[in-house]
Amino acid sequence: MAFNNILTADSNGITTITINRPSKLNALNRETIQELHEALDEANQNEKTKVIIVIGSGEKAFVAGADISEFADFNVEEGSKLAAQGQALLFDFIENLSTPVIAAVNGFALGGGLELAMACHFRVASTNAKMGLPETSLGVIPGYGGTQRLPQLVGKGRAMEMVMTAGMIDAAQALSYGLVNHVVEQEELLALCHKIADKIMRNSSVAISEAIKAINASYKDGINGYDVEIEAFGNCFGTEDFTEGTTAFLEKRKANFPGR
The missing domain is CATH 1.10.12 (Lyase 2-enoyl-coa Hydratase; Chain  A, domain 2)
Structure with missing residues (x-):
């Protein structure tokens, strides 16, 4: 299947899905969300795929957020619909996928990008990763599950602080919070994800x-x-x-x- 905003590659039971909008720091627009859903669904139905890895293209960003230009003029009804559709189509979909999904967080994972990473079953980060939910600085709150998954992962107090301050944390802090499982140099990121995937694939x-x-x-x-x-x-x-x-x-x- 051909996509405009993502790349897929299959190798030895692992499907790697790369979000490929480098000029936009891999920001999520509606088309990308739809394509991610389709690629994940296809990988999940492929009996040869045992583990899925999601990563952003380039060295700067996993996903730097949602594409604000798409919803800057939305009203209340349109905003609610945007969140509901996005959660159902991608974020809840990933969380409940029967195939394990690893987020390889390389660079910025902000807003919808962090929400995407949190929807995956666990996360591995590169040392240059920066994570945060900056939505309150735009007059809105996280709408793709961020207010629910972040406290589950890091605790209520830390989640409250991250959301209220709209600030970023680095990879070391994310590791200490339990937001990510491992931190490695960027050139080692995919190698570690593959190593973990190999261990997963030994099991049922x-x-x-x-x-x-x-x-x-x-x-x-x-x-x-x-x-x-x-x-x-x-x-x-x-x-x-x-x-x-x-x-x-x-x-x-x-x-x-x-x-x-």
Whole structure:
């Protein structure tokens, strides 16, 4: 599938999706959000894809924010619709994807860019990364899940400060906050993401998808995460991966998971 604003590449079970708007510091416009949805959906349905990596093109930015020119003149109804559609199409979509998604945060991840990174299952950052939610400096608040996911990751007090001050934190501070899992030099960023992806791919993709579902459940209002875990745990017993995994363990050999 051809895209205007993103690039995709498949290699050894890993699909890398690159947001490619360098002249705009990879800012998210509506077309890019739609293309990301389509590329992620396609990768998720591809049985060969076991891990997805999302990164920004160039060395300056992962995603420097949303494309403000697209909504600067919106009214209340249009603003609400923009947030609702974006959350459903991309941000909630990524969070609930059954294929693991790693955000490789290279450079600026601001506003919608940080919200995109937070929607991924976890984040790896380069040492030059800068992260923040500057929306209050524009007279608005984060609208793509930022006010919900940031406190889940860094705690309420730190999230309040980041949103209220509209300031940026660097990679070291993001690591200390728990906002990112690892920090490496920029030239090592994709290599580390691939190393982690390789470890993920040794395990059952079916079990991983059930784990994603169970972990996410604990953050959803009105849902008992323990009940979801019990159901997901039971579902695993009906899979070929469970049969292979337990048989391999008993036979003291490496499992060869069929992914079913």
